[in-house]
Amino acid sequence: MSFLDRIAEGWRKNRKPGYYENFDYHWTMTIDLDQCSGCGACVTACQAENNLPIVGEKAFAKGREVKWLRMEHYWEGEYPDVKLNIIPMLCQHCDNAPCETVCPVSATYHNQDGLNTQIYNRCIGTRSCAVYCPYEVRYFNYNDHTWDSPLDQQLNPDVSVREKGVMEKCTFCIQRVRQAKDTAKDDGRRRVRDGEVQPACVQTCPSQAMAFGDRNDPESNVSQTLAGPRAYRVLDELNTKSSVVYLKKVETEA
Amino acid sequence: MQGDPNPLKYTDIHNDVVASIVETGSNYYVALATALALTLICFFFPWFYQLYYGIGAAGMNHPGVWGTYLASFIFWIGLSHSGTLLSCVLHITNSSWRKAMYRSAEAMTLFSLVVAAMMVMVHVGRPWFIHWTLPYPNQMEMWPNFRSPLLFDVMAITTYITGSTVFIYMGSIPDFAAVRDRTRGWRNTMYSLLSLGWRGTDREWHRLHWAYTFLAVLIIPLAVSVHSIVSWDFAMSIVPALHQTIFAPYFVVGAIYSGTAGIVTVMFVLRKFMDFGEYITELHFDNLGKLLLVLSLLWSYINIVEIFTGFYSGASGETEALRYRLFGFYAPLYWEMITFCAVLPLLCAFKRFRTSFVPMLYLSIAINIGMYTERFLIVATSLSRQYLPDAWGLYVPSAVEISILVGTLALFTTLFLLFVKIFPSVSMYEVKETMDTPKKIPAAASGGSLA
Amino acid sequence: MTHFVVGLFGDPESALSAAGSIQSADLGTPELMSPVPIEGVEEVLGEKRSVIKRFSLFGAIFGGVSGFLLAAITAVLYAHPVGGRPIITFPPYLIITYELTILFGIIFTVIGFFVSARLPNGLWTSFWKQDENRPYVPEAAVDKFAVSIGCGVDDVQRAETILRAAGAEAIRDGTEGVS
Numbered sequence: 070m071s072f073l074d075r076i077a078e079g080w081r082k083n084r085k086p087g088y089y090e091n092f093d094y095h096w097t098m099t100i101d102l103d104q105c106s107g108c109g110a111c112v113t114a115c116q117a118e119n120n121l122p123i124v125g126e127k128a129f130a131k132g133r134e135v136k137w138l139r140m141e142h143y144w145e146g147e148y149p150d151v152k153l154n155i156i157p158m159l160c161q162h163c164d165n166a167p168c169e170t171v172c173p174v175s176a177t178y179h180n181q182d183g184l185n186t187q188i189y190n191r192c193i194g195t196r197s198c199a200v201y202c203p204y205e206v207r208y209f210n211y212n213d214h215t216w217d218s219p220l221d222q223q224l225n226p227d228v229s230v231r232e233k234g235v236m237e238k239c240t241f242c243i244q245r246v247r248q249a250k251d252t253a254k255d256d257g258r259r260r261v262r263d264g265e266v267q268p269a270c271v272q273t274c275p276s277q278a279m280a281f282g283d284r285n286d287p288e289s290n291v292s293q294t295l296a297g298p299r300a301y302r303v304l305d306e307l308n309t310k311s312s313v314v315y316l317k318k319v320e321t322e323a
Numbered sequence: 324m325q326g327d328p329n330p331l332k333y334t335d336i337h338n339d340v341v342a343s344i345v346e347t348g349s350n351y352y353v354a355l356a357t358a359l360a361l362t363l364i365c366f367f368f369p370w371f372y373q374l375y376y377g378i379g380a381a382g383m384n385h386p387g388v389w390g391t392y393l394a395s396f397i398f399w400i401g402l403s404h405s406g407t408l409l410s411c412v413l414h415i416t417n418s419s420w421r422k423a424m425y426r427s428a429e430a431m432t433l434f435s436l437v438v439a440a441m442m443v444m445v446h447v448g449r450p451w452f453i454h455w456t457l458p459y460p461n462q463m464e465m466w467p468n469f470r471s472p473l474l475f476d477v478m479a480i481t482t483y484i485t486g487s488t489v490f491i492y493m494g495s496i497p498d499f500a501a502v503r504d505r506t507r508g509w510r511n512t513m514y515s516l517l518s519l520g521w522r523g524t525d526r527e528w529h530r531l532h533w534a535y536t537f538l539a540v541l542i543i544p545l546a547v548s549v550h551s552i553v554s555w556d557f558a559m560s561i562v563p564a565l566h567q568t569i570f571a572p573y574f575v576v577g578a579i580y581s582g583t584a585g586i587v588t589v590m591f592v593l594r595k596f597m598d599f600g601e602y603i604t605e606l607h608f609d610n611l612g613k614l615l616l617v618l619s620l621l622w623s624y625i626n627i628v629e630i631f632t633g634f635y636s637g638a639s640g641e642t643e644a645l646r647y648r649l650f651g652f653y654a655p656l657y658w659e660m661i662t663f664c665a666v667l668p669l670l671c672a673f674k675r676f677r678t679s680f681v682p683m684l685y686l687s688i689a690i691n692i693g694m695y696t697e698r699f700l701i702v703a704t705s706l707s708r709q710y711l712p713d714a715w716g717l718y719v720p721s722a723v724e725i726s727i728l729v730g731t732l733a734l735f736t737t738l739f740l741l742f743v744k745i746f747p748s749v750s751m752y753e754v755k756e757t758m759d760t761p762k763k764i765p766a767a768a769s770g771g772s773l774a
Numbered sequence: 775m776t777h778f779v780v781g782l783f784g785d786p787e788s789a790l791s792a793a794g795s796i797q798s799a800d801l802g803t804p805e806l807m808s809p810v811p812i813e814g815v816e817e818v819l820g821e822k823r824s825v826i827k828r829f830s831l832f833g834a835i836f837g838g839v840s841g842f843l844l845a846a847i848t849a850v851l852y853a854h855p856v857g858g859r860p861i862i863t864f865p866p867y868l869i870i871t872y873e874l875t876i877l878f879g880i881i882f883t884v885i886g887f888f889v890s891a892r893l894p895n896g897l898w899t900s901f902w903k904q905d906e907n908r909p910y911v912p913e914a915a916v917d918k919f920a921v922s923i924g925c926g927v928d929d930v931q932r933a934e935t936i937l938r939a940a941g942a943e944a945i946r947d948g949t950e951g952v953s
Contacts, residue, residue: 083850083861132384132716141713158711165858167561172856173473174455175465179855191465193455194378194448196388197473200706201560205714209388209448211379233377234448304710307561310858333809333917458844466848470856470866478870482877489884496893497915501809504912519894522910527891528811529822534887537830538880545876552869755810 092183094261096241097284097291098271099300100157101316104278107155111270111279112138115159118242118269120228122214135208137239138270154318157279159270160185160206160239161303161311168198168207176236182246183312187238194234203304204311207238241281242268263289284312333755336602340498340747341505343597347744350596358737366730369723370445378448380723387706387718392446394698395731398581399439400480400553401574401694405582406432407487408546411539420610422753423602427593428586429491430746434738435585436484438731445727472559475552483549486542491746493535496521498747513745550578557701563640564648564705569632573625580618580664581694587611587687589739591680593748602749605678612677615690619668626665640710648704652717656696657704663693776924778909780946781937786812789919792940794818796923801933804923807914826886833882834875841874842867911946918943 115121115138124134138159145152162185169177169185176191177198199207213233216224224230227244231237249266253259263282271279282291291314294300299317302309373380383390406428413421444450456467456477467474499518506514521527554574557565567573587608594603633645648657667689670676677683703718720728742748783789789806793815796804803819806812816822845867853861888894895908914920921942923933934945 079850080862083846083853086853086855086861088855128379131382132386133379134385139713141711143713158713167857170468170470170857170859171472171559173467173471173477174452175468175854175856179857191455192449193452195446195473196383196448197471197556197560199388200562200565203561203710205386205709205711208385209383210377211383212377233379236448307710337916458848464852466852468856469845469849469870470859470863472866475866475869475873478873478877482873482880485877486880489880493884493887497809501915504915519888520908521893522895522908523807523809523914525806525808525812525815525819526822527893528808529815530824530826530887530891532811533824533826534883534891537826537883541830541834541876541879541883545873548869548872548876752810 088181092285093181094246094283095183095285096162096246096312097282097295098159098241098268098313099280099291099294099316100313101278101280101294101299102154102156102318103299103316104276105155105157105274106276106278107140107142107153108275109140110273110275111157112136112140114269114273115239117223118225118228119240120224120230122210122231123216123220124214128211133209133211135210135237137206137208137237139206156303156315157270158204158206158303159313160241161204161309161313162239162241163309163311165308165310167201167203167309171197171201173197184241184243184246185238186240186243187236189229189231189235189237192235194236196236198236203307203309207236210235210237245269260286333758336749336751336754337501337505339598339601340749340751341502343599343748344502344744345506345510351740351744355737355740358733358740361733362730362737364730365726366734369726369730373445373723373727374450380721382719382721382724384716384718386709386714386716387703389446389702389706390718391699391702391720391724391728392442394695394702395728396439396442396446397553397574397698397701398695399435399442399731399735400550401578401581401698402585402691403432403435403439403483403487403582404546404550404575404578405586406430406435407490407542408432408579409583409586411490411542411546414539415536415543419757420606422757423599423604423749424586424590424607425753426491426495426746426750427589427743427748429487429494430739430742430748431582431585431589432487433484433491434735434742436480436487437738438735440480440484441734442731472552472555476556479545479549479552482545486538486545490535490538490542492517493531493538494750494753495746496531497523497752498750501751502747547575550574557705562705562709563638564633564644564708565701567629567632569625569629573629576618576621576625577694577697580615580622581691583611583614583618584687584690584694587615587683588691591684591687593743594680597743597748599749602754605680608680608683609674609677612671612683615668615686616671619665619671619690623665626661640708644705644708647708648700651704652707653700653704656700660693660696660700663689664697777927777930778922778924778947779930779933779937780909780911780920780922781934781940781942782911782913782944782946783919783921783941784917784943786919788941789921790814790818792921792937792942795936795940796921796933799932799936801923801925801929801936804921805909807911807920807922809915809917809919812919824886824890826883826890829882829886829889830879833885834879836882837878838871838875840878841871844874845870909946 119137121135121137138157141156141158143154145154164183166185169179173195174191174193176188178186180186196209199209210231210233245266245268249261253261263286267281271281280290280294282289284292284295286292294316295314300314301317302311302314381390381392410421410425410429444453447453456474458467496518499514500521500523503511503514503518551571551574554570558567558570560566590603590607593599630645633641667686670686707716707718781792783792786808790812793804793806797819806815846862849861909922911920921937925933937945
C-alpha cells in the first residue's frame with residue numbers, strides 16, 4: 070500500500086472511528102421508578118464502596134457534599150394534597166458526553182466499555198466538566214478529606230482516595246467491572262455473563278429497582294427492559310445518549 | 324498643537340519622556356511600595372493559603388463550581404482588549420490621536436493578560452499541573468485535548484500574549500534607542516540591549532513601518548478571536564443561559580467596552596501623576612468618550628437581544644434562567660450593571676461631559692464595575708439555575724475570593740508602576756511625527772539681516 | 775578602509791537634499807538617520823522593498839498547516855474517544871489552525887523584521903563603540919537629521935563639501951566613537 074493510501078485509510082478511520090456504535094460492552098443501568106421506594110440504600114452503598122468523603126457539617130451547609138448517587142426529590146401539589154417524586158440521579162455515562170469534550174487534558178474520556186471515565190491523576194481541576202454536565206453529577210474535591218477512625222478501616226482498597234482539586238463522579242463501579250472481566254478471562258470465557266457484575270447501588274437495592282448489564286447483548290436483562298414502553302432517558306432532548314435508562318412510574322389514580 | 328505661540332519642540336518631548344523614566348519622586352516609591360504590599364497581602368498570601376487548603380477556601384460549591392476567579396479571568400482578558408486592538412485599528416486607519424496614548428494602552432493589554440493568566444492559575448484545582456494544557460512531547464505520551472474550548476483558550480491567550488508583547492516591544496525600539504543615550508549605568512546597559520542597536524536609519528524606519536503594520540493586521544483578527552473563544556468556554560456548554568450564539572459578539576463588544584473604559588482611567592492617572600498633560604489632552608477624552616457611547620449602545624442592544632431570544636424561545640430552562648437573572652437573588656447586581664453600563668454612559672452624548680476629566684474618570688470606573696458584575700452574573704446566575712431543579716443552588720464569594728480580587732488590582736498596578744519606569748510611556752517618535760517637522764532656519768534671511 | 779562622513783542637519787528637507795546630491799555625485803547611497811521616519815526618502819534614494827511580507831506569509835502558512843497537523847496527529851497518536859466525536863474533528867481543529875496561523879505569522883514577521891532591518895547590530899552590546907561600519911549619532915535620536923556616507927579616503931573631502939553646501943550644521947567622522 071502506498072503512503073498516500075495509508076494516509077487516506079487513516080483519515081477515514083479517524084473520521085469515522087466506529088467504536089461509538091460498537092463498544093466491547095455497552096454497560097447500561099435501568100432504574101425502575103415504580104419499584105424505587107426512595108430508601109437511599111444505594112446512596113449509602115455508593116458511599117461505602119467508592120470511598121466517598123464524609124465532608125462534615127460545615128462543608129455540607131456550603132453545598133459541597135459528594136454524592137455520586139443522589140436522590141432527587143420533587144414535590145407536587147400543595148399540602149395536604151402532596152405527592153413526592155423521587156429519582157436517583159447518577160452519572161448517566163452519556164455516549165455524547167458534553168463533559169468529555171471540554172476537558173483540556175483529556176482527564177475524562179470514553180473507554181471501550183462505553184463508560185465515561187474520570188482519570189483522577191490527570192485532572193487539573195478546571196471544573197468545566199461539572200459546568201457542562203446537564204445532570205450535575207460531577208463532584209469536586211474542594212479540600213483534602215479525612216476519615217476519622219474507625220472509618221479509615223473501611224476504605225475500599227480497590228478504589229483510590231481522591232486528593233484536593235480533583236473532579237470525581239460515578240464510575241459504574243469500574244473496579245467491579247474490571248474484576249468481572251478478569252474473572253471471565255481467567256475462566257476462559259470471552260464475555261462477562263449477564264448479571265455477573267453489579268455496581269454497589271444495584272447490588273444493595275432492596276426493592277430491586279435497579280438493574281445493570283450490557284446493552285450490546287440483546288439477551289441481557291437491560292436490553293429486554295430497554296425495549297419496554299416505560300423506558301425513558303432524563304433530558305433526552307439534549308442528545309446526550311445517556312446509558313442510564315429510567316422506567317416510568319405507573320400512575321394509579323386514587 | 325498648531326497655532327500654539329510656544330510650540331513643543333522635539334527636545335521638549337525627549338526631555339519630558341526621559342525625565343518620566345529617570346526622575347523618580349518619593350510619591351512613586353510610596354505608591355509602588357503600597358501596591359507591592361497589597362499584592363503580597365491580598366493576592367499572594369490568600370492564594371498560598373488556597374493552594375495549601377484547596378479551592379474550598381473560595382466560596383464555590385456544587386452547582387456553582389465556577390466563581391469570581393473565572394469572572395476575574397474574563398474581566399482581565401476583556402480589559403486587555405482595548406489596548407492592543409484599539410492601537411492596531413487606529414494605526415491602520417492612520418489616526419494620529421492614537422499616538423500619545425497607545426503605549427500605555429498596550430501596556431495595559433499586556434499586564435491585564437498577565438493578571439488573567441494568573442487568574443487561571445488561581446482558578447484551577449491543581450495549578451501545579453497546569454503545564455499539561457500545553458502541547459509538548461512528554462513521557463506520558465499524552466497530549467492535550469484539542470477539542471476542548473479551554474484549550475482554544477490556552478492557544479488563543481498564548482498567541483495573544485506573544486502578539487501584544489511583540490507589538491509593544493517593536494513599537495518601543497526607537498524610543499529605547501533614544502533613551503539609551505541619555506542614561507548611564509545599568510539603565511544604559513538595559514536600554515542598549517532592548518534597543519538592539521537601533522540607529523534610526525531610513526532602512527530601519529522603513530522596515531519598522533512595514534513590520535508594525537503587518538503585526539497590526541495580524542493582531543486585529545487575533546484579538547477578536549480571543550474573546551470569542553473565551554465566550555465559547557460558556558457558549559459551547561448546554562447550560563440554559565450560557566448556550567447562546569450571541570455570546571461571541573457579546574463578549575467581544577463587552578471586552579472592547581471595558582477596555583476602553585480602562586484606557587480612560589489609565590489616561591487620567593498618567594495625565595495627573597506623570598505630567599503628560601501636554602500630550603494627553605481633551606481631544607483624547609473626547610474621542611474615547613464617543614467610543615464609549617457607541618460601545619455602550621451596542622452592549623445594551625446585545626443585552627436586549629439576549630433577553631428577547633431567551634424569552635421568545637419559551638423553553639422552560641431558558642425562561643427560568645432569565646427570570647432568575649432579572650428578578651432572582653442576584654437581581655440587584657443585574658440592575659446595578661444595567662445602570663452602570665447602559666444608562667450612565669449615555670452622558671457621553673454631551674461634549675461637555677466628554678471633555679471634563681474627573682467625570683470621565685468616575686464614568687470609566689463605574690463602567691468597569693458594571694462589566695465585572697456582568698461577568699460575575701454570567702457565571703453565577705447561569706450555574707445556579709440549570710436543568711435539574713434539585714441541583715439548584717446559590718454561590719456567594721468568600722473572603723479569600725474578594726481579597727484576591729482586590730489583590731489582582733494591586734498586582735496590575737504594581738506591574739504598571741514598574742512599566743512607566745522602564746518603558747517610555749508616551750511614544751516619543753510618534754508624538755514627534757504628529758508635530759511639525761523642524762523648519763529650515765532661513766539662512767538667507769538671517770544672512771540678509773547681517774548684511 | 776572605509777571612512778564615514780556624517781553631516782548633521784536641523785531639518786529633514788536639507789538632509790534629504792544632501793542625500794540626493796551625494797547620490798548624484800556618485801559617492802554611493804548615503805544612510806539617513808533621524809528621530810522620526812522622514813517623508814519622501816524613497817523619492818530621493820529610490821524605492822525600498824522589504825522581505826518582511828514574505829516572512830509573514832510563510833509564517834502564516836506554516837503556522838496554519840502545523841496547527842492543524844498538531845491537533846490531528848496528536849489526536850491520532852493517542853486516540854481516545856471523546857464525547858462521540860471523531861478523532862479528527864474539524865470545527866475545533868480549525869480554531870487551533872486559526873490561532874497558530876496568527877502566532878507563527880507574528881513570530882515570522884518579527885524574524886523578518888530583524889533580518890531585513892539588520893538588527894540586532896553591533897550597537898546592541900556594550901562594546902558598540904567598536905563597530906566601525908555603523909556610524910551612529912546620538913543627536914539623531916533627539917532632533918537632528920544625519921546623513922552618513924561611507925567612502926574611500928580620497929572622497930572624504932568631496933563628501934564634506936557636498937554636505938556643507940547642503941547646509942550641514944556639523945560634520946563628523948563617523949568612525950570616531952561617540953562621546
